[in-house]
Amino acid sequence: MENIVKKILKTGIKSEAAPFPDERLRVLRGRLSEAVLRRFGRALAIRHVDAGSCNACELEINAMHNPYYNLEGLGIHFVASPRHADLLLVTGPVSRHMELALKRTYEATPDPKLVVACGDCGVCGGIFGESYASLGRVANVIPVDVAVPGCPPSPNAIIQGILTALMPEAETQA
Amino acid sequence: MDLAGFTAMLQTISKAPKAAYGVFEVSKLRPACSILQSAGGRLIALWGSDERESLDAPCPFALHLAFALGPTLGLVWIAIPLEAPEYPSIHDIFPAASRMQRAAFDLSGLSAINSPDARKWLRHGAWPQEAFPLQKRFSGSFPIEADDYPFVTVEGDGVSEIPVGPVHAGTIEPGHFRFSVVGEKVLRLEERLGYTHKGIEKRFESLGMMDGARLAGRISGDSTVAYAWAYAMAIERATGTTPPQRALWLRALWLERERAMNHLGDLGAIANDAGFAFGLAQFSRLKEDLLRENFAMSGHRYLMDAVVPGGVAGDPGDRLVHVVDEAQRFEAELDELKAIYDDHAGLQDRFRGAGRLSPSLAARLGVVGLAARASGKAMDLRADFPSSPYDQLDLKIATAAEGDVAARVAVRFAEIQESLRLWRIIAQRIPSGSVLEPIPPDPPPALGVGWVEGWRGEVLIALALGNHGALARVHAHDPSWQNWPALEHAVLDNIVPDFPLINKSFNLSYSGHDL
Known part of the structure; x- marks a missing residue:
């Protein structure tokens, strides 16, 4: 126990400042009213759905929880069920074998809800594209509010996407 | 036919790592498998091909198998031309063949006769049973x-089923687990994979040789270096290209950084699944430090697209000198954290005895990589079949005997330490020179194979080049194929709440398996 406390003290606080929202990442405008977004504030619950990713985006989503990005320090946390979620964070081109599961997860998420597509595959289909097995971008299957490009996008870029989805448009433009 | 007779029919296709190729009649398939099995060989991969568009092919279809044999033979790739799309099942000789045979039917339409399990595997509902995506006419x-999959059910007093997935509670890939339990105890686990099937092998056939490298690097993102290297090795063999020595040393540095990165992440995540959040915080911090240095050296946190056919995409140059200091700092931190893990009674109580995979069962199932080494088997391509620079690095294979979560944790600690030693040697001894040898733009048709020990286990890419360097057929094999069935056994008699911990200790790839 003593060694654990010593290590924690020696490590110190590593958290860095969060990025600013970026209006260019927005796909759909004004899906949620300003009043709703204000109510969310930053107390946001996210359900992640891997709809066919190569798992690199998952590495970066997990990295958002490390001490440098400290996502929970912003009031944003991941939940185990879509029924507890305000926002779906979707990775991958949507494989046809995941289409039904993704639609059901979307339907199970209570309104008002937001969707962020994460990574080049989610944004445009990426290198896998559309085929007998892949439906391509997430917006081909469910509505997407914000799309974050990158292969994979960095933790900061994903946080930026989430904050953009949460921020009333008037404020990000200011 | 005996082993000598078998090997007489092979031709060498590569010297380091050693690989040979041979064509056999279908009547020789089972005898050859029996010979290889008794000679201590293991099945690496099994796949099919449609040869109807190849002008010189003797038959419309072919079955392909890759085996690993002792150091004198190395990798053996055999092709079985087929008049009709069927062949005798080899599941009884190599149990690992079972799911691969099911996938070879789903994708290529080759059916295994006398197989006890002819259920679909990678196919859910995206294409009908009569259509085969890897046949050339498919479009x-x-x-x-609807995907009605007949799970095996367990009956009896008090037995109930728990279906889990494909969407899981945490940030992990999609797959379905069907538990049969009594109370909290697991009587049976049946996996259903294939959810992330996105048509990777078909996609290769529409790409050129160089673009194929980008796709190979995205078969399983956490193993991007291993896949990109295996793909590059296959292209280089098929085209007769020799990458510069400096490029090979840089590839080894990238591969060892990928290994350390994943092991660091797992050591934190495994402890977190045992309720020790301190471990996750500390190891995810170290992993982030490593990723940032990767970015500084290569321009990519995960080293994606850093390995290309012919060499590597860039040279970190002077930045390499930092690697020595970085390795030293990681070693010191790792020692501190290992002492904390080893002394933590609560953590060890969760690790020891959980998810045990006995050495005999691991050998029978053909388990590979980290999981095999944690079940007592000293196997590692870097030591057993070393190619440059591993033939000059004197790798020490890390093993543990118990086959439980604690053993898989111990092997990870030892492998990070060994990787850090290699980082340092590579940074100090790397030869100078160029890092890229161009691939000939219009090579003749040829076969190529690449075989690399990734952090999870051996990754294989086998490919056939058609005219003008077209990718006629690319098969990618992930070590998870062998190790997923082992998880079904390792979890037996454990309690359901220990499943996440046991699953994490294997950390298998869904995307690499589902293709």
């Missing part, structure tokens, strides 16, 4: 069908 897409 377009089909309306989605």
